[in-house]
Amino acid sequence: MSEVFVIVEHRLGEIRDITLEMLWKAGELAQEHSYNVTAILLGHEVSSIAETISDRADKIIISDDEQLKNFNADIYKEIIAGLIEESKPGLILIGNTAWGMELAPCLAVRTGFPLATDCIDITFKDGKLTVQRQMFSGKIFSNVSFSSSAGCLLTIRSGVFPKDRIGDRQAQIVQREFSLKEIPQKKDFIEFVETAAGDVDIAQAELLVSVGRGIGEEENISLVRELAEALNGLLSCSRPIVDKNWLPKYLQVGSSGKSVNPKVYVAVGISGAFQHLQGITGAGTVIAINKDPKAPIFRAADYGIVGDLFKIIPVLKEKVLETRKG
Amino acid sequence: MDIVVCVKRVPLTEEVDLAVDEHKKGIKKDQLAFVLNDWDNYAIEEAILLKEKHGGTVTAITVGSEEDEEVLRRCLAMGADRAIRIEAGDVSRFDSFGISKILSRVVKDFPFDLVFTGVLADDDYCGMVGMMVAEELGINHANMVIAIEIENGKARTTSELEGGLGEVSSIALPALLAIQTGINEPRYVSILGIRKAAKKELKVMDLSELGISDEELSPRTIIEEVYLPPETEGAQILTGDPDKIASDFVEILTKKGVMG
Ligand SMILES: Cc1cc2nc3c(=O)[nH]c(=O)nc-3n(C[C@H](O)[C@H](O)[C@H](O)COP(=O)(O)OP(=O)(O)OC[C@H]3O[C@@H](n4cnc5c(N)ncnc54)[C@H](O)[C@@H]3O)c2cc1C
Numbered sequence A: 001m002s003e004v005f006v007i008v009e010h011r012l013g014e015i016r017d018i019t020l021e022m023l024w025k026a027g028e029l030a031q032e033h034s035y036n037v038t039a040i041l042l043g044h045e046v047s048s049i050a051e052t053i054s055d056r057a058d059k060i061i062i063s064d065d066e067q068l069k070n071f072n073a074d075i076y077k078e079i080i081a082g083l084i085e086e087s088k089p090g091l092i093l094i095g096n097t098a099w100g101m102e103l104a105p106c107l108a109v110r111t112g113f114p115l116a117t118d119c120i121d122i123t124f125k126d127g128k129l130t131v132q133r134q135m136f137s138g139k140i141f142s143n144v145s146f147s148s149s150a151g152c153l154l155t156i157r158s159g160v161f162p163k164d165r166i167g168d169r170q171a172q173i174v175q176r177e178f179s180l181k182e183i184p185q186k187k188d189f190i191e192f193v194e195t196a197a198g199d200v201d202i203a204q205a206e207l208l209v210s211v212g213r214g215i216g217e218e219e220n221i222s223l224v225r226e227l228a229e230a231l232n233g234l235l236s237c238s239r240p241i242v243d244k245n246w247l248p249k250y251l252q253v254g255s256s257g258k259s260v261n262p263k264v265y266v267a268v269g270i271s272g273a274f275q276h277l278q279g280i281t282g283a284g285t286v287i288a289i290n291k292d293p294k295a296p297i298f299r300a301a302d303y304g305i306v307g308d309l310f311k312i313i314p315v316l317k318e319k320v321l322e323t324r325k326g
Numbered sequence B: 001m002d003i004v005v006c007v008k009r010v011p012l013t014e015e016v017d018l019a020v021d022e023h024k025k026g027i028k029k030d031q032l033a034f035v036l037n038d039w040d041n042y043a044i045e046e047a048i049l050l051k052e053k054h055g056g057t058v059t060a061i062t063v064g065s066e067e068d069e070e071v072l073r074r075c076l077a078m079g080a081d082r083a084i085r086i087e088a089g090d091v092s093r094f095d096s097f098g099i100s101k102i103l104s105r106v107v108k109d110f111p112f113d114l115v116f117t118g119v120l121a122d123d124d125y126c127g128m129v130g131m132m133v134a135e136e137l138g139i140n141h142a143n144m145v146i147a148i149e150i151e152n153g154k155a156r157t158t159s160e161l162e163g164g165l166g167e168v169s170s171i172a173l174p175a176l177l178a179i180q181t182g183i184n185e186p187r188y189v190s191i192l193g194i195r196k197a198a199k200k201e202l203k204v205m206d207l208s209e210l211g212i213s214d215e216e217l218s219p220r221t222i223i224e225e226v227y228l229p230p231e232t233e234g235a236q237i238l239t240g241d242p243d244k245i246a247s248d249f250v251e252i253l254t255k256k257g258v259m260g
C-alpha cells in the first residue's frame, strides 16, 4: 500500500475538527510506514479549507462544483469510488459522523471493501492492519482485522486523535472535474434547522448538574434540579432524557447536543457514553454519581460517588444548603 | 404505505458486569436479559404512526434465532401486521455485509415504500447495516432521521447532525431511513398485548431459501479479540458514610471556586 485517503468533512464553509484528527492519524501512519496522505476535498468554494490542510497532506484532490456545496452521500460515493479505482489507496479514512456514517457503508458495498466503524485506534503489526473499537457503550473493547482486500474503509470516532499537524508536508493540489449530471442525485437538500434556543444557555454555565437515564422517572428529575438550584448551577441532561421529552433539547450535553465547559460538571445517573463525553471535554472537574462502579463515566471523571442517587442526592443537597447558610 | 422494519434483539448491559467468553470473540450472554434494540423500538413506532396516518402495512424482520422471536412478538403487539424471522444458524458468524445481504434479499421481494432500520444496534455498535441494505437495494436513503413527513410520493426527512443541527431533505420513495432515538414516544406494550398478538402471523424463513451463496456471506472483517477496557487511573472515589461523602463533595466544589 502506498496511499491513505482522508475524506475531508466540512460544513457551512468550515472544516470539521474530525478532518484534522484523521489527517493527524494518517500522518502518523505515513511517517511510520512511508505512505502518502491524500486528502479528498469535495465542495464549492473550498480554497480556504484547502489552505488550512495544505501542510498536512501530500496531495489534495479538489473537486469544486456548485452541486457539491452540500454533502450528498450518493455523489460523494460515486466520486470517491472512482478515485479509489484510479489510485488504489490501501486505507480510506472517513469521520464517524452523521454524514460519514451514511457515506461509508454505501461506499463499502459499492467497492466491496471491508468496513470497520467508529474506530478509536489503528495499528499495523507485521503489515497487518488492526483497528480498535468499543462495544456496549465502552464496557467492552475489541480488535478487528480484515480479510485480504485491496483496501479497507474505516470511520474514525471524533476526538480520539489530536488536531495538531504532524510531520512536514507540502500538498500538491490536484483540481478535478466530474460530470456530476450523470450521477443520479437521490436526495435533495432543503435547509438546515437549528435547535430552538431556550431561556438558559448551558454552554455559559460555571456549574452544571446533569441528569441521565438513571433517574428512572420524569417526576424524579426535581431531585436533581433541586441540587442544581442549591448550588446556583444549571440543570442539564443526557440524550435519553430529551428523547423521552422530559427536558428540552437545549439542555442536552453531548455530540448531538451542546458542548459545555463549566468549572464543575456533576453527572448523575449517566453512564458515560462517548457521545456524552464529547460534550464535556471542556469541563474543568467532573464528578460522577452512579451505582455501577464499572460505568465508563468513572473512567472519564475526576471524582466518583458509587451508590444510589436517590440516597446520595438528598444528602448532598442538605450539606450544600447547610454550608451556604454557614 | 407499506413499511418494513429491521429489528434486532440485544442484551441489556447497564449495571451488569460483562465478561468475555472463552474464545474472546464475544461476551458471555447466558446471564443477560434481552430487549428490543432501543433504536428499533423508535423505528417500529414510527412505522406504526405512519401506517395509522396513511394506511398500509408494517412488517418486522429479524435475522436471528428462535429466542429472537420475542422482539418480533413485541413489534406485533405494538401494531405491526406481521413478522418474519430469518433462521440463519449462528448469526455471530456474519459481519454487517452478511446481515445486510440477507436483509436486502428478503426485503427485495416485498412490495414496500419504506424500509426502516435503527441508526445503531446497542450491542455491537457498528451503525452500518441500514445504509448497506439501502445500497444493496439501490434505493434512496437518509441516516439519523428524527422527523418524517410523507407528501406526494416523497419523504421530507430531518437528519440530526452534530451539535443538534437538523438537515432537512426531500427524497423520493421507495427509501430506507435509519431512525434516530427521540423521533417519537414509543408506546407501552403490556404482557396481555403481547399475548393477544400471538395470533398474528410470524413467518420463519430459512437462509437456504434465499439463494445467497456462502461466498457472498463470508465475512470481510475478522474479530481478533474482545476484551475488557484497559485499566486507567479513573476517578478518585469518595468513600465513607454519606455525611463524609457530602462534606468531601462540598469541599471539592469550594476548591474549584463554585460554592461562592
Ligand atoms: C449519533 C448519536 C448521537 C448521540 N448524541 C448524544 C448526546 O449528544 N448526548 C448524550 O448524552 N447521548 C448521546 N447519544 C446517546 C448515547 O450513545 C447514550 O445512549 C446516552 O448518552 C446514554 O445516556 P445515559 O448515560 O443517561 O443513560 P444510560 O446509558 O442508560 O445510563 C444510565 C446510568 O444510570 C445508572 N443508574 C441507574 N440507576 C441509578 C441509581 N439509582 N443511582 C445511580 N445511578 C444509577 C446506571 O448504572 C447507568 O450507568 C447519542 C447516540 C448516537 C448514536
Ligand SMILES: Cc1cc2nc3c(=O)[nH]c(=O)nc-3n(C[C@H](O)[C@H](O)[C@H](O)COP(=O)(O)OP(=O)(O)OC[C@H]3O[C@@H](n4cnc5c(N)ncnc54)[C@H](O)[C@@H]3O)c2cc1C
Pocket: A115, A116, A117, A133, A135, A142, A144, B005, B006, B007, B008, B025, B026, B037, B039, B040, B061, B062, B063, B064, B091, B094, B095, B096, B097, B099, B103, B116, B117, B118, B119, B120, B121, B122, B123, B124, B125, B126, B127, B128, B129, B130, B221, B223, B226
Ligand atoms: C466485537 C465485534 C466487532 C465487529 N466489528 C465489525 C466490523 O468492524 N465490521 C463489520 O462489518 N462487522 C463487524 N461485526 C459484526 C456485526 O456487528 C454484526 O454483523 C452485526 O449483526 C451487525 O452490526 P450491528 O449489530 O452493530 O448492527 P448496526 O449496523 O449497528 O445496526 C443498525 C440496524 O440494523 C438492523 N439490524 C442489525 N442487525 C440485525 C439483524 N440481525 N436482524 C435485523 N435487523 C438488524 C437494525 O435495524 C439495527 O438498528 C463485529 C461484531 C463484533 C461482535
